[in-house]
Amino acid sequence: MNSHYVITMNGKVLICYGTRYGSAGEIAEHIGETLQGHGAVIDIINLKKDKVNHLEDYDIIVVGSGIQMGKWTKESLKFLKKNRAILSQKKVALFVSCMSAVQQDKCNQARRDYLDNVAADFPDINPFSMGLFGGLLxxxxxxxxxxxxxxxxxxxxxxxxxxxxxxxDLRDWEQIRIWAEGLLEYPFDL
Ligand SMILES: Cc1cc2nc3c(=O)[nH]c(=O)nc-3n(C[C@H](O)[C@H](O)[C@H](O)COP(=O)(O)O)c2cc1C
Known part of the structure; x- marks a missing residue:
């Protein structure tokens, strides 16, 4: 049966990211502030600096990365690889920050290359939402x-x-806020 999962005041969300120039980190903060405004408890982790503990405690896990030369940061990829077993049991969302997101002739390919293909590398994880956001130059x-x-x-x-x-700054903060709010309610099998 399909139903809706609405995060409660007690819902815990982890937002972890890899960044080279800071853009994905600011996006993670914006997602965090949005979700906090709806009552979720948020942890934000820069994977280059800090370790994530107790993944099992989270209701939703958001993993993000900036893009350079078509590639995710190694920290975010390592996080997906290392934790794929537990992530396969969790509600996972992915996002990337890149320039192609705002280029009409490139954004579809960017979604395929930077999100669909990365998700396909971890078939057991199966993200329920993937955000393609502009970057900071x-x-x-x-x-x-x-x-x-x-x-x-x-x-x-x-x-x-x-x-x-x-x-x-090519980031559309309203688009990011709307995407973040979409994480709080989504259909899944009970
Ligand atoms: C050296 C370099 C390479 C980049 N390569 C790409 C690319 O292949 N595709 C793209 O869409 N954007 C590319 N960009 C733009 C970045 O994705 C953008 O600056 C993004 O905000 C970086 O995120 P970060 O600050 O979280 O690392 C590149 C930027 C730099 C400086």
Whole structure:
């Protein structure tokens, strides 16, 4: 029988992420604030810095990553791999932060490459929701190589000859909030 699962005040959500430049972390915070506003208890973990304990305690586990050269962070992939057995018993959602999410000609392929294909690598996990979000292009951060690539990415987005901006935030916070709220209610077999 299909029913709805609505998280209660006691529902616990883990949001863990891997990031190279900070974007996925800020998205994780925004998801966390949204869910907290609905009464969920939230833990947010940067997988590069902290370990996750007691996965069994969580009702929903959200795993996110920034994308670089088409790849997730190794921390997020390692987390999925290491915990695949317990994650297969849990409600899992995935998200990524990348530039292609906002490019009309690239976003469908990005969803396939960065979400569908990654989920397919862990068939036992079977995520119930996957969010494709824009990224942050900040050419003031990182080493020379990163800054140069960021500048090139910003330039590729510009529609005219205006001087490219140093920092372009492609994240749609309203889209992320709506996606987060969608995690709280979804059909599943009782
Ligand atoms: C070196 C570099 C490579 C990138 N490669 C891709 C890419 O292959 N596909 C894409 O959509 N975005 C790409 N981006 C944009 C990033 O995904 C975007 O900046 C994102 O916000 C990074 O997330 P993070 O800060 O959480 O690591 C790249 C950015 C940099 C600096």
């Amino acid at each position: 900040d050419s003031t951060r990182g080493n020379f190589m990163t800054k140069t690539i960021m500048q090139a990415l910003v330039k590729s987005l510009a529609e005219n000859d205006d001087a490219p901006q140093e920092r372009v």
